[in-house]
Structures are given as structure tokens and as C-alpha cells.
Amino acid sequence: MSSRTLRALALASAAVVATTALAACGSDDETTAAAGSGSGEASTIKLGYFPNITHAPALVGVNKGLFAEKLGTTKLEATTFNAGPAAIEALLSGAIDATYIGPNPAINGWSKSKGEALKIIAGSTSGGAGLVVREGINSAADLNGKKIATPQLGNTQDVALRAWLKSNGLNVDTSGGGDVSVLPQDNATAVQAFAQGTIDGAWVPEPNYSKLILESKAKALVDEKTLWPNQEFVTTHLIVSQKFLKEYPGTVKKLLEGHIAAVSYIKDNNADAQKAANAQIETLTSKPLKDEILTAAFANLKFTYDPIASSLFTSAKNAESVGLLDPVDLKGIYDLGPLNELLKAAGQPEVSDGAA
Structure with a gap:
């Protein structure tokens, strides 16, 4: 300024x-x-x-x-x-x-x-948010049958993930069922779960988005800003x-x-x-x-x-x-x-x- x-x-x-x-x-x-x-x-x-x-x-x-x-x-x-x-x-x-x-x-x-x-x-x-996944997942179709974490049911990232999955023809529900199992959990738990291999990815905000990439070898499948006008x-x-x-x-x-x-x-x-x-x-x-x-x-x-x-x-x-x-x-x-x-x-x- x-x-x-x-x-x-x-x-x-x-x-x-x-x-x-x-x-x-x-x-x-x-x-x-x-x-x-x-x-x-x-x-x-x-x-x-x-x-x-x-x-x-x-x-x-x-x-x-x-x-x-x-x-x-x-x-x-x-x-x-x-x-x-x-x-x-x-x-x-x-x-x-x-x-x-x-x-x-x-x-x-x-x-x-x-x-x-x-x-x-x-x-x-x-x-500063998006979907990070483990190696081998390269598209929305590859998420069928996978487990993906979000910070909390109904929070901003949870809604973003569910809307994106729906736009790609994948159905989910609020109890973890459907084509993709969406598992709301706090960010610290999600980071640990990804490192342990119990989830396949997470739609999270920073700094967890970068933390999963830099520390747990996750890769970015969706950088959320690419989905919005003017990013x-x-x-x-x-x-x-x-x-x-x-x-x-x-x-x-x-x-x-x-x-x-x-x-x-x-x-x-x-x-x-x-x-x-x-x-x-x-x-x-x-x-x-x-x-x-x-x-x-x-x-x-x-x-x-x-x-x-x-x-x-x-x-x-x-x-x-x-x-x-x-x-x-x-x-x-x-x-x-x-x-x-x-x-x-x-x-x-x-x-x-x-x-x-």
C-alpha cells in the first residue's frame, strides 16, 4: 500500500x-x-x-x-x-x-x-483449498469406492467436495455411503489418517493442503480456485x-x-x-x-x-x-x-x- x-x-x-x-x-x-x-x-x-x-x-x-x-x-x-x-x-x-x-x-x-x-x-x-489424493488416483472416476475426508459435515470444504463429486456423476450421502465415502473429521485426524493409509484423500484448506503434499506425498487432484471465475x-x-x-x-x-x-x-x-x-x-x-x-x-x-x-x-x-x-x-x-x-x-x- x-x-x-x-x-x-x-x-x-x-x-x-x-x-x-x-x-x-x-x-x-x-x-x-x-x-x-x-x-x-x-x-x-x-x-x-x-x-x-x-x-x-x-x-x-x-x-x-x-x-x-x-x-x-x-x-x-x-x-x-x-x-x-x-x-x-x-x-x-x-x-x-x-x-x-x-x-x-x-x-x-x-x-x-x-x-x-x-x-x-x-x-x-x-x-487455499482443494482435493489432494494418493498416487494412482488421476480423475474423478478413480475415486469410485475410495474414502475422502473433509473437515466437518456441512463446512465450506465439505460442501465443495460434495458439489464437485455430484458434478462428476458420483453420488454420496451424509453417512459415508454412496460411490465415494465422504468422512468428515478434523484436519489433524485427516492428516494422520492419510499418512496411515486409512483414507485415500482429503478436501482441505491450507495449511493442511500443503502439509499433505509436502509431508505425506499426496498430489493435488483439484485446486479449488480453478473451479471459480477469475480463480x-x-x-x-x-x-x-x-x-x-x-x-x-x-x-x-x-x-x-x-x-x-x-x-x-x-x-x-x-x-x-x-x-x-x-x-x-x-x-x-x-x-x-x-x-x-x-x-x-x-x-x-x-x-x-x-x-x-x-x-x-x-x-x-x-x-x-x-x-x-x-x-x-x-x-x-x-x-x-x-x-x-x-x-x-x-x-x-x-x-x-x-x-x-
Whole structure:
């Protein structure tokens, strides 16, 4: 990012701070004032994210203090999750206010709450997933009778695999039956199972995609980005509870400033960003990624503010087509207004919610 862009972002940030500070004046109880007027600052924001390289903007933003810097007097309470459904449940219950998450859990949360629980406010990560298999499997037809793992039933990669198999004339069900046995299991189990020869492949996100190739001699059968227009699809985006967005729009805007700063940092300082992301993973899990896996995973991911909305709508249709989602109207799931205000102020292109 250019120095001119960074200065513009700083000015936009200052304007937001001034506006929200004025809105909070006139009350000794900042939280009460904010809840009543819809223009104040929250004393705390509870943010969820995963200890996974596909959540690198969150990892870098926390590790480098970028969120804390932009949030100012608002305290950041960061919580990590291992799976999207758990993060969605936390959001629905009010245990967190915002979270980085994959598209399908966000769709499920929107559907479950009848469009009242959340808004997608920014993109974060594109790419970095696909199907890796053992030697001897060279086509979809070769998967007949094989066992393939996914991270979790109904998660983003699980839906992608099932839709791809269906498009290639292979039938599966949710209990592991059909032409191909799809076995949802956590990524660590899948990596171990592949090494032991008890599964024949896995449709997984980074870093497990690269880990299986580099450490277990798997080969890539499908790089998922090749299935999408412009080789872009949403892997991770940032969502916020509608209640929090309504009560504390100033704080949400500051969160977005931190997110923009994190994505910009990754683009401008890639090597250091990799180290920061890995250091945060080590802090959270005590298991940093090996350098070669970290480098390969980063190279296979694109970090972006654009939520790539068209791919979300396609993912929902795919989930419906394989029986994992009832028909759902996604109109209104995005609120990109605050993000686009910041991007416009910084002289950057605005992003689209995919609406006609």
C-alpha cells in the first residue's frame, strides 16, 4: 500500500474517532449512550478467529497490535475457535460480537436466525483449498469406492467436495455411503489418517493442503480456485452481529480499520506477516507451522477486503443441491457500507455485495 493510501486511511480513521467521540459526549455512561443513540463506542469488542493460516489477517492483526491500535479505548477480547459452527453459536448467543469465519457457517447462521443474527462486513481470504489424493488416483472416476475426508459435515470444504463429486456423476450421502465415502473429521485426524493409509484423500484448506503434499506425498487432484471465475472464491470473511452493528457502528468501523491495516500489512510486508501469523499460531496452539509449509500455504492464499459475494451465493446453491441446506434468501446478508466508506476515503476501489 502506498504512503498516500496509508495517509488517507489515517485521515479516515481520525474522522471516525472524532465523530464517535462527539456522539458519546453528554453521558457519563458510554455504553448506555451508545445503545440508545446507535452512534457511540463500545467499551469492549469480543472478536473470534481461528488459529489457522486462512485467518492470517486476524492472526497478524492481533499479533502486531493493529486492532488494538485502531480500536483505541475500546478493549479487544479475542477468542479462538476450531470450527465455524462453534463460532456461529457463540455469535448467536452473544458470547462474541464479531468473527472471522468461512462462508457456509455464515450462511447457516443467517438461515438459522432468519436473517437477523449477522452481517458480512468484509472479505478476508480467497483460495487455499482443494482435493489432494494418493498416487494412482488421476480423475474423478478413480475415486469410485475410495474414502475422502473433509473437515466437518456441512463446512465450506465439505460442501465443495460434495458439489464437485455430484458434478462428476458420483453420488454420496451424509453417512459415508454412496460411490465415494465422504468422512468428515478434523484436519489433524485427516492428516494422520492419510499418512496411515486409512483414507485415500482429503478436501482441505491450507495449511493442511500443503502439509499433505509436502509431508505425506499426496498430489493435488483439484485446486479449488480453478473451479471459480477469475480463480477467486471466499474462504474467510469477517462478520458481525446485527445487534452490535446497530448499537456500536463506530466501533465496527474501527474494527474494519484494523482489518484493513492487517490486510495491507500482509501485502506490504509479506515475509514479516508470515512470521507474525506463525508466531500467533504458536502462541495459541504451541505448534507453529514448518517454514516450508508456511511459505507454500501463504503463496496459495490471497488476502483481500473483497468478500467475493458471487461465490457465497454459489456456495449456498451448492449446499442446497447436495441436501445440506434448505433454500435460503441471502438478500441483505452483506453490509459493506462502512468498509466502502473507508476504502473510498483511502482512494481504493469499493467492493460489491453482488446485488443486481
